[in-house]
Amino acid sequence: MSTKDWLEKDYYKVLGVSKNAKPEQIKKAFRRIARENHPDQHPGDRRAEERFKEASEANDVLSDPAKRKEYDELRAGGGFHFNRPGGAGGANVNDVFRNMTGGMGDSGLGDLFGGLFTGGASRRTSARHARRGADVEGEVSISFGEAVKGTTVGMQMVSDDACPACRGTGARAGTVPRVCPNCQGSGVRTGSAQGVFGLTEPCATCSGRGMIVDDPCTSCHGSGRARSQRTMQVRIPAGVTDGQRIRVRGKGSKGENGGAPGDLYVLVHVAAHPLFGRSGDNLTVTVPVTYAEAALGAEIEVPSLEGGRVRLRIPAGTPNGRTFRVRGKGIGRAKGGRGDLLVSVEVQVPAHLSDAARAALEDYVRAVAEPDPRAGMAARAAKG
Template sequence: MSKRDFYEVLGLQRGASPDEIKKAYRQKAKALHPDSNSDNPDAEAQFKEVNEAYDTLKDDQKRAAYDRFGHAAFDGGMGGMGAGARGHGDFASAFSDVFEDLFGDFMGQRGGGGRRAQRGSDLRYNLRVTLEEAYTGSQKTINVPASVACSSCNGSGAEGGAEPVTCPTCSGMGKVRAQQGFFTVERTCPTCSGMGQIVKNPCKACGGAGRVEKERALSVNIPPGVETGTRIRLAGEGEAGLRGGPSGDLYIFIEVRDHALFQRDGVNLYCRVPVGMSAAALGGDIEVPTIDGGRSRVKIPAGSQTGRQMRLRGKGMPALRGGGVGDMMIELAVETPVNLTARQKELLREFDALSEDNNPESSSFFSKVKGFWDSMKS
């Protein structure tokens, strides 16, 4: 039985672009993979046929020969390698190809030119700010140790800025294959370490890497409303790429320090304010601080107890990227006086003797206690 036209196998027209060939191959390979077609006895043969077609059409030289001579271009009579010697349709080779093409892009491990210039790594910097800085926003200067492009070779890795040359071992693929029985083993090229290129005369300043270690001073804009865990991205400020590759990004993680007066909960602030026993009983005005450095007067209702809260609207933290301002909650803590003088003690005893009906919570509690004890006795 004569072989089908390779373009027909992939559902393409002659003259299809490399991207169209790759896209058609992926669709066919996914649809015909034997593992997904256990109920189709012809799936393996069709899968091999698709890989054979793609193996030829993805290579510019093989494709040109096929376009001119057809299948005869790879027969022994044309001076080329026979199908058996070339390994066309070999399942192990087909599986290696389909795995690379289906998952290589996702894993970031495709060979060839894509690996020659590698993107630099992203960096992380932990930055601590005060609550006041988180409220107003600020401008910070940080020193970041990182790899930067070598100025001597302009990041190429070669002395004088010369361009690297294609690796002769892997022909620029960055990896080499070896047939071991039924399997095809693929490994990183030992000559270029997977880069696909080599530097004949490495730069003395960077040793051929194209980058050097250096500390940089960067200005960081801290927007109002940041919280612990807020992440700020500085594009292109990470580690320099290898041999002219693009730089990574710098991620700044914010940590807001604890404050001596205020506790934060999202956009709201809480301030615990101690008040004297007499002020809580009689009521009155107190002055409290606000995060903007100002002061606000708060009226304490007569008979206030510990834990009572009062709200100051608009005195909290701004929401990140707009969205209004939170509130500040004042929480009262009624303070028991200490180190009393003899006269003060005398007055308190006199007050206590006259205050049987002034402590409703105590009266209610001890009434419940009495009921509890009576029920236990009965």
Template structure:
């Protein structure tokens, strides 16, 4: 049996890592090993799948709790819960699914014998801040299982006529077994939960009904999406075996850093450096807006570094809302460098004339007066 990798080691985090640390490490590794960045590299593709699977387990509190207690046995066949209890019959759905299937009959929730759908898959897409603002359609490349073209997903060379009811579970897809004081249901080991038996298996898919293919999926990223958002595309995951429903596709969105803007929720910040003379005398500046327009901002005389100017309604659209955030201009005052002789003379003249007049530099003058009083009071 192949050695199974520890999910924490796969994501390069400690077992005590927070959800945010796990998410941050996943995004970093997913970007590094994404198939789009490593085309033709089978090792990178396999690594990407391992990372995605590990994250799917550890990002879910219930699944992570089960994994921490029972390891891989909580989700795979072959043993291992307490007292020899086998979690393999519960499909890796987490503790909630375990209890639902254990007590489903008593609560009137019967599975009805329908087979599990195809596996969910995950991928990653990068967008610019402008695309996050306006929304965008992106084509993403995924390697997944699709319905076999030869047998149209039936798994049989004879099509649907070669599909019969499973003799072990009589089409229910489940069998019952005694586990201590409980009678539990699990997928039928003969038909793997499909409730069907294949005669004359398809040579192309070996009776699976699905084959591995690369396909391109168009993802609609909505306006206002934030970095780290996960978009669910129902039915765009792996095709289910033998004609069962497909799983879902989860697209993790990363928003690239911008050269001018920083985002905080629906608000946008833009850092604008002013020359010393502009801040002292006052001026009017033109600044860019995230929607591609421009705005004029009046800077009053005597503006200090760190001042903020608010532009209402110039920020991001709030997701699924007509509301819009604000834009903040953050002012810094730049000290002049590489002065000419004349410029130095003018500044020295200004310093001499200003002296200790508190009206010119109230914070500076006030601070050094307090310093003087501190030393004089200490004598």
């Protein structure tokens, strides 16, 4: 559009107000047109977009007292005197154009829409959109004892960081990216929704970066990211279980444009213990006892995970598989205190007997004269 065409527009007609309209009437008319034709509410509608731009131009001139006065005087004079750069009663058309369009654009428009399109519906152009860094995952294998007590392990991490060749810009050395024309560098676009409000989503043109790379970096091919390796010390808390996933905040990939870093997720594999098991915060262990100890009772020693021993009293007549609880000898809890040690007894039956042992055991059978423990089983089975 030429300068002459722009100056000959009837801005009062564009806004649908009279030449004597008051500032509040002009503002109200523009708000109505902007609300009805805003591009964010009519994506892809070129007619609405043109109507919105025309109204914006008209409002920029008519809402400014100085511009409006000059505009009215020039139109009342029946036209413009070209080629009269400074004479009395004349005006240089280029100076007039600069004065009348000075300040027109997204910045002034953004202030006007500050209270109209809340919730992110107004177009944001002042800064690139900050992007949170990606989360990183890793795996570690630790011993049973380390899982119970807690430990610190070193992890070799591979993640995406800013490309060292282009310093994260994605552009070849000596060049710079350009602002995305679709989102004006914000990295987001406001999709259509009901009413005045819109839903913000990443810009499809620049994939949310806010910038477009025309001459990409040869190292990262325009992504601005590169694989990096680093060694990190990660604290594994006491009581961690096999297959547990631990989150370490802020230890993932670095963010872009001031965005927060991602998190590190560590999958923990706990090796089995040759003696101890686990049930929640309790340690479990199975200890063998002789037939005589189970029948007569005994005091036995049971090993602990810390390396010491605990004494346990086995009462007379203890059956095979009975479990005893030793308080406070289990796994430490995050909120304080410890679980217990659960000791299950396993009565050992001798595989071979000497002649003397066999004779003694036969004497025992005759002495106790126990009834058949399987009596009645056949009758109960027949009832089923």
